[in-house]
Amino acid sequence: MTRSTLRIAFLFPLLCAGVLCAALPAGPGVAAPGAVTPAMREKVIIDTDIGDDIDDAFALAAALNDQHLDILGVAAAWGDTGLRVRQLQRLLAIAGRADVPVTQGPATPNTTPYTQKRWAEGQPVPAAPVPSSVDFILDQARRYPGQVTLISLAPPSTLGALIDRDPAGFAKLKRVVMMGGSVYAGYDDTGYGPLKGPTPEYNIYSDIGSARKLFASGVPLVVMPLDSTRLKLDEVKRDLLFAAGTPMTDALALMYHQWRHLNGWGQITPTLFDLVPVAYVLDPRLCPTTPLRLVVGDKGETTPAPGPANAQVCLKEDKEGILDLLMTGLLARQ
Numbered sequence: 001m002t003r004s005t006l007r008i009a010f011l012f013p014l015l016c017a018g019v020l021c022a023a024l025p026a027g028p029g030v031a032a033p034g035a036v037t038p039a040m041r042e043k044v045i046i047d048t049d050i051g052d053d054i055d056d057a058f059a060l061a062a063a064l065n066d067q068h069l070d071i072l073g074v075a076a077a078w079g080d081t082g083l084r085v086r087q088l089q090r091l092l093a094i095a096g097r098a099d100v101p102v103t104q105g106p107a108t109p110n111t112t113p114y115t116q117k118r119w120a121e122g123q124p125v126p127a128a129p130v131p132s133s134v135d136f137i138l139d140q141a142r143r144y145p146g147q148v149t150l151i152s153l154a155p156p157s158t159l160g161a162l163i164d165r166d167p168a169g170f171a172k173l174k175r176v177v178m179m180g181g182s183v184y185a186g187y188d189d190t191g192y193g194p195l196k197g198p199t200p201e202y203n204i205y206s207d208i209g210s211a212r213k214l215f216a217s218g219v220p221l222v223v224m225p226l227d228s229t230r231l232k233l234d235e236v237k238r239d240l241l242f243a244a245g246t247p248m249t250d251a252l253a254l255m256y257h258q259w260r261h262l263n264g265w266g267q268i269t270p271t272l273f274d275l276v277p278v279a280y281v282l283d284p285r286l287c288p289t290t291p292l293r294l295v296v297g298d299k300g301e302t303t304p305a306p307g308p309a310n311a312q313v314c315l316k317e318d319k320e321g322i323l324d325l326l327m328t329g330l331l332a333r334q
């Protein structure tokens with residue numbers, strides 16, 4: 001599936017609204033030209049620490065908006081996973097996707113502020129028990145061997161628990177596509193001046209043990225490090241989104257303002273790190289990869305080393321292409 005075919009598939013129903021398609025054959029079991037068939041949809045599970053930084057919310061909005069993803073489940077990871085479950089359930093309901101299972105990963109200590117706490121608390125405590133992420137992901141990997149992409153947008157604590165529980169089951173995943181690491185560029189690099197060099201990245205240094213297990217697991221691993229994920233959602237784009245007045249853009253606006261008020265580091269412009277893995281799954285050309293062997297150091301560094309590659313790593317993204325995916329997707333629903 002290329003980006004152009006994605007777009008054609010997306011635009012076709014709009015074109016078909018007129019008489020243009022009146023003569024096309026249709027019937028049970030016959031997919032209309034341009035329609036998204038089940039075989040064209042990528043099975044994904046998204047593991048997310050939504051609620052602290054704001055990028056997870058935008059990444060999920062982009063994923064939920066795209067009919068080319070078959071989202072089997074969304075898993076709450078890291079920190080207060082019980083509250084994250086409620087935030088995810090609220091977001092899914094707003095997206096019209098309350099049918100998507102939300103699962104709960106192991107709770108962990110977490111010193112990062114839960115900036116969107118009030119928004120998350122707007123969703124009642126679940127009346128029924130929430131499935132365990134570890135059980136759910138292993139079940140899906142075994143049900144669809146070699147077909148499920150796990151999109152990892154959080155410290156990899158749930159992934160470490162999966163590997164501990166059942167490495168053979170974990171190996172049935174098609175791949176893990178993750179935001180994490182820092183290879184040649186770090187948080188202080190702008191992409192314009194000389195490189196200041198890598199810095200330990202949050203997801204990796206938060207759970208170094210799980211990251212090491214993941215890099216050694218043998219499951220195909222696609223890594224989007226800081227080198228390719230420092231996308232800024234500037235004021236012009238925020239205004240366009242927040243003025244759109246759809247249920248999803250309204251939700252993003254509320255979560256953004258809570259994040260902006262409470263993030264504790266004075267940030268106004270979000271960096272959409274987690275959007276990049278989602279965009280890659282939709283169109284790999286937006287973030288071309290290079291095979292590398294990355295070694296996770298004691299401070300969470302991800303350093304290239306000689307030897308066989310253990311990851312496909314995107315070092316340079318198509319910034320405008322990825323932001324275009326987000327903006328056109330969300331604004332098409334106005």
Ligand SMILES: [Ca+2]
Nearest residue numbers: 049056153154
């Ligand atoms: Ca995240």
